[in-house]
Amino acid sequence: MKPSEYKAALAVVGLTAGTVQQLFQIDYITCRRWASGEVPVPRAVELSLLLMASRGMTCSQAMILVGHDPAAVERDAA
Secondary structure, rough: HHHHHHHHHHHHOOOHHHHHHHHHOOOOOOOHHHHHOOOOHHHHHHHHHHHHHOOOOOOOHHHHHHOOOHHHHHHHHO
């Protein structure tokens, strides 16, 4: 996944850097490296983003599926 594709997928799904960090349990530096292309986006993350986009899944829905409180994500993103 190219950096431009990664950024586009985040935009389509409505994810911010903060929500990406929480959803995929990564740190800020990893998120930045994926966005810049310095480090390739893992295939599992790529597939997750593409599936979320194709099914119209929101970040809140994804957080519920992985057992996290979606309200906590929204509070942290604010």
